[in-house]
Amino acid sequence: MENQKNNSSLKAIILVLALLLLGSLFYIFKLTTDTQTLETKVTAVSTEKDNILKDLQELKATYDAAIAENTSMSDELIAEREKVVQLMAQLEKAKGDANAMRKYKEQYKSLEVKMKSLMQEVEVLKGENQQLNKNLDSTKVVLQDSKNYNQVLVGQNEELTKTVEKASKLSILNLKTAAFKQRSSGKQIETDKASRADILKISFTIAENAVAKSGDKVYYVQVIDAKNNVLGDKETASFGSQTLTYSFQAKVKYENKTVNVSQDLPGKSFEKGSYFVNIFDKGELVSKTSFTLR
Incomplete structure (x- = not known):
């Protein structure tokens, strides 16, 4: 009788230990899964942050190149570049979640749209400057050709054609x-x-x-x-x-x-x-x- 009681108690203890072991294994599994999920989210946010920073750096490089050309729009370009630099500084300090990264991405898109609009204006100015340079070159050609009568006539005819085209606009x-x-x-x-x-x-x-x-x-x-x-x-x-x-x-x-x-x-x-x-x-x-x- 005493042996039967001891066996029953031992079985009960083993059962409790088994349940505790299963519970521990389940807790460890869940903790590992949660940790992996959190690490995945953190990695994704970090990657998105790096991508936005890279895009902003390219935006700044575009402005730097346009400003270096020293057009009449330099002041406006510098002001927009400063907005890009400020957003980069904010993003580098940010430790936000996915929602915060989406907001930074939206701000970048807005700055990109503005940049494209300004670059179109810069291209127009560059075209006008190229035309002015062409006109100056044409004038130099005419002055040089004036040393020879026949060449002067050819130069005058060419200039007359250009003048008529310009005048008709x-x-x-x-x-x-x-x-x-x-x-x-x-x-x-x-x-x-x-x-x-x-x-x-x-x-x-x-x-x-x-x-x-x-x-x-x-x-x-x-x-x-x-x-x-x-x-x-x-x-x-x-x-x-x-x-x-x-x-x-x-x-x-x-x-x-x-x-x-x-x-x-x-x-x-x-x-x-x-x-x-x-x-x-x-x-x-x-x-x-x-x-x-x-």
């Missing part, structure tokens, strides 16, 4: 943009407050040109708001390999005399900040300006 002057509040009476009151504006009035002048070709002209007007959105129709036109998204078309009957063009761009919930207005003759930028709504 229409000039866009006095590009202006203003915001207005449209009252129920129809009266328009100028304002510089985004919250009050419901109409943008864009006006410009086509200069008189006796040698230009007369007839119907179409200009593509592009208005970009403070968040880099194209306002208005948002239609797209193609010119060879180039595409252009524009706000509206300004159609003009040109008869070689000065023409004043004015057109309203209605809207609502205008953003605060800087706006950019570009006038295109087909795919060629012929005039631009900017204004600010507070």
Whole structure:
């Protein structure tokens, strides 16, 4: 009888120890799994942080290269590069989770959009500078050719052809943009407050040109708001390999005399900040300006 009691007690002890062992194994397994999951998340966040930093460094390098060219836009480029540098500094100190990394990624995307817009303007300026250099080179050629009468004639004919081509191009002057509040009476009151504006009035002048070709002209007007959105129709036109998204078309009957063009761009919930207005003759930028709504 005593032996049976001892055997029962021993079995009970063994059973309890077995249960404790199983419980310990389960706890160790869960702890290991949780640790691995946490390490995976931390690694993912760290990788995302490194990727964003790399993208920001490339963005900064693009600005550095553009600033080194010393264009008239250097101040604006430097200001945008400073925003990139500040975001890099914040990101390097950050120890956030995946949500924080998404916010940094969104800020990077916004800076990238702005950079692309500025680079387009830089390319326009570079093209204008290249054209000026070509003109200077042409002048030097003419002066050099003046040493020989026949060469002078050839140079003059070439220059005359270029002059006629340039002279036949229409000039866009006095590009202006203003915001207005449209009252129920129809009266328009100028304002510089985004919250009050419901109409943008864009006006410009086509200069008189006796040698230009007369007839119907179409200009593509592009208005970009403070968040880099194209306002208005948002239609797209193609010119060879180039595409252009524009706000509206300004159609003009040109008869070689000065023409004043004015057109309203209605809207609502205008953003605060800087706006950019570009006038295109087909795919060629012929005039631009900017204004600010507070």
